Amino acid sequence: MSSASGSETSGGAGGKKEASGSGSGGQLPSYPRNPMAGRTCYKCGDPDHFANVCKEYWEAKESNKPFVSPPLGTGRIERTMAPGSERRSLSADSYTVRSESDEMNRLMREYLARKEQVRVEKMEKEKREEAEREAEAARQEKARGKLEKEAEKKREQKERDDQLLYLVRMEIQRETGKKIESEESETRKYDRKTRKHVKTNERGETIENEKERLRREIAFLEAAEEEEEEDNELQFLR
Ligand SMILES: [Zn+2]
Structure with a gap:
């Protein structure tokens, strides 16, 4: 039994030695520093890769299965999780x-x-x-x-x-002694130019015709008056 126990002890020591040997491999000074030293995959907790190349995670993702993270305390960095989402x-x-x-x-x-x-x-x-x-x-x-x-x-x-027309008519009437008929005697005449019936007076004149005639008559009367005045002046001078 003692030999068995001794062999067990030696076996155990050997195992321990082997494990410690593999663990201290990265401590050789001639090699560049292992970038994974002291770090683990934050998805599965393994110390030999980063999360971006985590095989476990990506396989679960591809097969559309929820990725089950390992139990806490295996070296995985603890993260705060919302209740109910621990398994994802x-x-x-x-x-x-x-x-x-x-x-x-x-x-x-x-x-x-x-x-x-x-x-x-x-x-x-x-x-x-x-x-x-x-x-x-x-x-x-x-x-x-x-x-x-x-x-x-x-x-x-x-x-x-x-x-004005009324006044001029009255004046002409007074001057000439002729009675100019009132507006009731007005008739209508067809005007070829404007193709309208226009008011005319007893002479068959339109208002414009009448105005023109009255202007001429006034001018004539004024001229006659001036002539008369000149005559008077001349007579006075003689
Ligand atoms: Zn991983």
Whole structure:
């Protein structure tokens, strides 16, 4: 039994020696420092590779199986996990989730920005249209005012003309002793030029004809008056 125990002890020592030998392999000064020294794969906890080349993780990922991380205390770096998600690889999935939610946020921001821009453009367009409507209304109001003024002017002009015509008629009547008939005697005459029936007086004259004739008569009377005055002056001088 003692030999068995001795052999067991020696075997154990041998095993220990072998294990310590393999563990201190990276301590040789002539070799470059092992980049994995003191580090482990943060997915599976193995000390011989980084997580980006973790075979276990990527195989699980490819076969669409949840990656089961090893139990704690095997050298794996502990990470805070949300309850219920312990059995999934946090790092890779949360990275994907985060980038997906970033993308969603970006799309959402863009969507809202577009919507806001459309709203602002619509508001500006409505403002422009309102201003145009107001300007158009003001233009029309101004035009209406102008037309009314012109109509008023015409009315006043016509009243002055009628009054002048009346006065001139009275004057001619007084001068000539002839009675000029009133407006009731007016007739209508077809005017070939304007193709309209125009008012005429008892002489068959239109208002324009009459005005012209009256102007000539007034000029004649004035000339006659001047002649008479000259005669008087001459007589006075003699
Ligand atoms: Zn690994």
